[in-house]
Amino acid sequence: MQISTRNTDHQATLTLQGRFDFHTHRDFRTAYEQPLDDSKIKEIVIDLGGVEYLDSSALGMLLLLRERAESLGKTVSLAKMQGTVKQVLDVANFDKIFPMKA
Amino acid sequence: MPLHALKILIVDDTPANARLVETVVSRMGHATLIAENGQQALDLFEAHEPDLVLMDVMMPIMDGIAATKALRQRLQAAQRWVPILLLSALDDITDIVRGLEAGADDYVVKPVNIQLLKAKVQNFTHQIEMQEQILQHTAELEKWREQAQAQTELGSHIMDRLVSDRDTHAMVGQLNIPAEDFSGDLVCSAHTPDGILHLLLADATGHGLPAALTAIPIAHAFYRMTGKGFPITSIAKEMNQKLRQFLPPDRFVAVTLAAINVEDQTIEVWNGGNPSALLIDESGKLLKEWGSTHPPLGILPEANFSEHFEVVGYQDNCHLLICSDGLWEAEDQSGRRIDRDRVLQLLAATSKDTHLAALQAMIGHHLAGKPAQDDISCLLAWAPVEQRDLPRVDDQGTPHLQHSGEWNFAVCYWAEDLKYLDVVPPLLDLMCQIHALKPHKGSMFIILSELFNNALDHGLLGLDSSLKLSGDFVQYLQHREERLGQLNNGRISITLRLHNIDGQSVLDVTVADSGPGFDYSRYLDNEELLHQTDRPHGRGIGLVRKLCDHLRYAGNGNQVSARFLL
Structure with a gap:
């Protein structure tokens, strides 16, 4: 999976490309360390537009990030999900846990 | 100084030759042992377990070929490998071939070219190092494998105990196809004291032991609270609390809980994170589906937990089908999945007692011998229309006791x-x-x-x-x-x-x-x-x-x- 990060003012956007699953664990963690450390960043947006597959351990990673971000007073939102990715998030009712963006 | 100092056994009956070789390898930093013939070489090998043998061919008492053969046999029996390098005159090409056939790894012609000898010893040093690394990794892997095996056995035992030893109900059937050695999906059913049938299908993150660990508090809450007559929403709430207490934030369990009340002809379903539960009539028609309306358990804090569930009444005999996502995501060789219509058609085409066997056969055919990508479990419950005078009877086996006092x-x-x-x-x-x-x-x-x-x-x-x-x-x-x-x-x-x-x-x-x-x-x-x-x-x-x-x-x-x- 490819992850690119873009920061604007108080927001960091992590754009994910490819399969978001168990094997992505280390890359994903590394990618969110910087926005977590940066005190200017108040919101972390996970852009799932380029994700073609997402499994339950990916959901777990999102929950873990949310837990850490909240303890630092930051929010995590999910954006641009579609197709099977959206289906998986719908079944898990993640819209009741994360703010969702178009 | 080489990376790795070897213990080298030099076998030669000519002291001058032996000394020459000894000097060369000593300067490379290796330790040496010298034997004057094949027999002595075998004895020294036994006593000192060298890493490399440099073997002359023509020797009294026992020649190099016989010694090589004997050594190779011993090493094979011990499942070990120690390289043997033959030293032989060029006109003894037949000897060299015989030596290689007897189990030697390489040869150097005499008179010995020092550069060539050094290069070959150096090569063997690398090979021996690699060999040692492989052996070490193999031993580690073996240890891991044994530990994993023990964990699998433990997990399997736990899952068995969680689902067996319980009443089996005529109204409920289930099938379970594990992705690994055993399934991490938990399927349970039990009756409340007033005869309401409670059903549970839980699908934890991961497979194997981690999944089995999360199944323990879930099964426990399910049986205990059903036995006491708690409604399914209270049970879901309790499970959520238990899981929140001890699971890390990235672990959760998708849970479907259902209650079939034959007396009132109603069915309640609470679904958090599982595929829809389906109510199907006897002709295979879909009457109702309960989609997932809650996040899986173990995520939400108690204050945000929703007990909302949907109840429906039924007027005719019907089936409630609850499956884990493993069923709907199972792919055949060309990547196709099992769609809902296919399952409904199957239920329409088979009789009540053969539904599950037919479903199992269909999944087996779909997977065509490949292991399932995820645990597949299905629970099929029969919701009958029947009139009974009393919903259940009390324990008949226990003698009724009198109570003195008040x-x-x-x-x-x-x-x-x-x-x-x-x-x-x-x-x-x-x-x-x-x-x-x-x-x-x-x-x-x-x-x-x-x-x-x-x-x-x-x-x-x-x-x-x-x-x-x-x-x-x-x-x-x-x-x-x-x-x-x-x-x-x-x-x-x-x-x-x-x-x-x-x-x-x-x-x-x-x-x-x-x-x-x-x-x-x-x-x-x-x-x-x-x-x-x-x-x-x-x-x-x-x-x-x-x-x-x-x-x-x-x-x-x-x-x-x-x-x-x-």
Whole structure:
């Protein structure tokens, strides 16, 4: 999976490309360390537009990030999900846990 | 200085040759041993276990070929590899071939070229290092494998114990196809004391032992609370709390809980994170689906947990099918999945007793010998339309006990508490601690819950039971939820008294509410009405009447007393 990060003012956007699953664990963690450390960043947006597959351990990673971000007073939102990715998030009712963006 | 200092055995009957070789390898930093013939080489090898052997061919007593053969045999028996380098004159090419055939790894022609010898020893040093690394990794892997095996056995044992040792119900069938050695999906079913069938399908993150670990508190809560008569939403809430307590944030469990009430012909489903539960009639038609309306358990804090569930009534025999996502995501060789219509068609085409076998066969055919990518589990429950006089019988096996002396318990609940409390299960739990009462758990649950529900539904909430009469139980429950939310005052008191009358142990259950009461004379005058059990209306009280020695109303109808003979 490819992850690119873009920061604007108080927001960091992590754009994910490819399969978001168990094997992505280390890359994903590394990618969110910087926005977590940066005190200017108040919101972390996970852009799932380029994700073609997402499994339950990916959901777990999102929950873990949310837990850490909240303890630092930051929010995590999910954006641009579609197709099977959206289906998986719908079944898990993640819209009741994360703010969702178009 | 080489990376790795070897112990090298030099075998040569000519001392000058042996010394030359010794000098070369010593300078490379290796330790040496010298043998004068093949026999001595075997003895030294045994005693010192060298890493590399440099073997001359022509020697007295035992030549290099025979010694190589013997060494290779010993090493093979011990499943070890030590390289043997032959030193031989060029015109002895036949000897060299024989030596290689006997198990030597390489050769150097004599007179020995020092550069060549050094290069070959260096090569073997690398090979030996690699060999050692491989052996070390193999040993580590073996250790890991044994540990993983032990964990698998433990997990498998736990899952077995969680699902077996329980009553199997004629109404429920299940199938389970694990992705690995055993399935991490948990499928359970159990009856409440008043005969409502509870079903559970839980799918934890991951497979194997991690999944089995999360299954423990879930199965425990399910059986314990069902046995006490708690509703499925209370069970889901409790499971969520338990999982939140000890799971890390990235672990959760998708759970579907269902309750089939054959008496009322209703089905309730609470689905958090699983594929839709499907209600299917006998012709394979989909009557209702309950999609996931909650996040999986173990994520939300208690304050955000929603108990909302959907109940439907059914008028004809039907099936409830609950499956893990492993079923719908299982891909065949060309990446196709099993779609819902295919399953519905299959159910339509097979008879009730062969549904699961047919489903299993279909999945097997779909996977075509490949292992499933995820655990596949399905639970199929039969929801029949049937009329029974009594929903269940008490334990027949246990001898009924007499109770000497007296046991009393009185409790009063106010509107504020009635909104959220499960009143009957904890009371039943308390009663079952009395040995004499325990065998009558089922009867006591029915008596207590019918009297309590009447007091709440009709006494305090003023619900009209004709709604039940019209068969619209679902609408009745909606009214009930609304009015309970608006309830501001009122109370219900319950008194339990276990005592003896002429040597017979009796339990008196009295329930009083603060509502306006009703004209009970109508019921007392009409014995027939009290005995009607074929209609939802008044059936509950009819049941209590059958179970009890007598049932009496008092006050303005807002007080009722039932006497149960043990």
